Amino acid sequence: MQRKLIIGNWKMNGTLAKNEALLKKLTDGVTGMSGMDCAVCVPFPYLAQTQALLRGTSIKYGAQNVHQAEKGAYTGEVSVHMLRDFGCNYVIVGHSERRTLSGESSGLVAEKYASVQKAGLTPILCVGETLEQREANMTETVVGEQLAEVIKVRGVQSFRTAVIAYEPVWAIGTGRTASPEQAQEVHAFIRKKIAGFDEDFGHALCILYGGSVNASNAAELFAMPDINGGLIGGASLVAEDFLAICRAGTS
């Protein structure tokens, strides 16, 4: 069985003081947990602090977005080389909040995914449907199209060095989690779409679930055969909750 991967997505939250307290509790709490990997994706300005506080620990870290170009006249943007300078392992691309609030298309997300991989970092590609799309039975079509753009740009084998996060938009920050069965169904679809009948490839794929995961529902979600861990928003800001979720991922 693949080790579970639990990643916190802090979104636009934190202060130097709060981060320090949170990261100290996480490093203390994660020590001694086995069979699980854990990471936090923090706002850009806190990467240096995160790098300093997580040095020598087992917790990895990353960013929540990146610009697709290597460098140049892109005022206000951050390149993947800058993220690498700060020791990032992961970069979230295509989070639904960026697709919706910043108008990021699947094509742009695929370019970002490519630039992250080319720099040797691991993209966390978020996919997921809205409530309207789910109710219209469009979940597989929507998720399939989001994946197809990346496959077109980077090829299906690129998922060997990527993480996929299935995050139904209707479950993000709403307190309304997908049931383990609903999530499992989409995870199985994603695994089959990418790996087809190549069993080794299928086993190696890392597909996280995200959307209102908390300390009390994590274990039943992680028990599903195609759920390899979680991308955690709100609950990743509270050390006790995030650690309880990490514990649910231990084997």
Ligand code: PGA
């Ligand atoms: P949530 O966010 O856990 O607060 O629902 C998940 C995410 O957006 O990654």
